[in-house]
Amino acid sequence: MPWWRTRRSEADLPSASPATGMATVSVDAAGRRRVEDIPYLLPKDQEELNRLDYQHYVLRQVCRGNVLAPVAKLLCEGVPVLDVGTGTGRWAMEVAEAFPRCQVTAFDREPPRSSQPLPPSVHFVQGDLLQGLPFPNQSFGYVHQRLLVAGIPLQQWPAVLRELLRVTRRGGWIELVELGLGLWPQGPCLQQVVAWWQQLSAARGMDASQLFLLGRWLREAGAVQVEQRTLWLPVGRWGGRLGQLLAQDLLAAARTLEAPVEGLGVPVARFHEILEGLAREWEEGQVTYEVYAAWGRKP
Numbered sequence: 001m002p003w004w005r006t007r008r009s010e011a012d013l014p015s016a017s018p019a020t021g022m023a024t025v026s027v028d029a030a031g032r033r034r035v036e037d038i039p040y041l042l043p044k045d046q047e048e049l050n051r052l053d054y055q056h057y058v059l060r061q062v063c064r065g066n067v068l069a070p071v072a073k074l075l076c077e078g079v080p081v082l083d084v085g086t087g088t089g090r091w092a093m094e095v096a097e098a099f100p101r102c103q104v105t106a107f108d109r110e111p112p113r114s115s116q117p118l119p120p121s122v123h124f125v126q127g128d129l130l131q132g133l134p135f136p137n138q139s140f141g142y143v144h145q146r147l148l149v150a151g152i153p154l155q156q157w158p159a160v161l162r163e164l165l166r167v168t169r170r171g172g173w174i175e176l177v178e179l180g181l182g183l184w185p186q187g188p189c190l191q192q193v194v195a196w197w198q199q200l201s202a203a204r205g206m207d208a209s210q211l212f213l214l215g216r217w218l219r220e221a222g223a224v225q226v227e228q229r230t231l232w233l234p235v236g237r238w239g240g241r242l243g244q245l246l247a248q249d250l251l252a253a254a255r256t257l258e259a260p261v262e263g264l265g266v267p268v269a270r271f272h273e274i275l276e277g278l279a280r281e282w283e284e285g286q287v288t289y290e291v292y293a294a295w296g297r298k299p
């Protein structure tokens, strides 16, 4: 049975409806809710939203804030902002709060399901990025996209970046932040998890090992003044509080693969054994994780 087939009743789940644009969803063998009409590899349920919120705080700490591109002046002036693949909407809400003159559009395949309602200056728009953005040319002064690694097939990155540029005003900025597979050194358990991730993503046309090319892709799409930064983060207790937080985040992300990996023919017990080995490996090897950030301007 393919891993995305449900073993539980889907009667309580919304089904596809062109009128409302609702996504088609299913529940996988491990009980994780998944969106089926996009190639997105990760689940979309409360557990994952909690992880994304938590990961947001890790990334905000690592990046020393929510904004890396040189857009402070534009934001103070109140340029319209777009957050692509907004997830929980946390980034959009915090930027709207910090820059009250900005209207922030939060775009995703599904609305955020946060217990906290969106403030009036954040407007949610539902859609599929891979079908194009439903906004006129030059609508935004700052376009932010973070962690779409599990959502964009490699062949579609150039078209996605051209689309981000299309909706950016002349002189406006695009910022991209991604986590790839840059985890070093890799002991046997980490190697296995990375191999599973690669195999499952490849089946959807994705390749997270190429994300160190973000800056080059942005330049090729037509952006100027492109800069790229790679940050190396510690994973595990050896890296202090940040290392512990990141280790928990990575473990939670790895757990989302239970049903897909079972679908590859791996017994669930073997999957959990490998995950248990991760914590030991990142302490022993003092594992670091690469974060890629790139930003550029629309000429």
Ligand SMILES: C[S@@+](CC[C@H](N)C(=O)[O-])C[C@H]1O[C@@H](n2cnc3c(N)ncnc32)[C@H](O)[C@@H]1O
Pocket (backbone or CB within 6 Å): 038, 039, 040, 042, 044, 052, 053, 056, 084, 085, 086, 087, 088, 091, 107, 108, 109, 110, 127, 128, 129, 130, 145, 146, 147, 148, 150, 151, 152
């Ligand atoms: C890993 S989450 C990142 C969320 C947020 N950007 C953050 O940094 O916390 C990826 C988000 O992209 C959305 N997504 C994936 N593929 C998409 C697509 N084709 N169109 C629109 N949204 C998509 C998912 O629904 C999910 O909310």
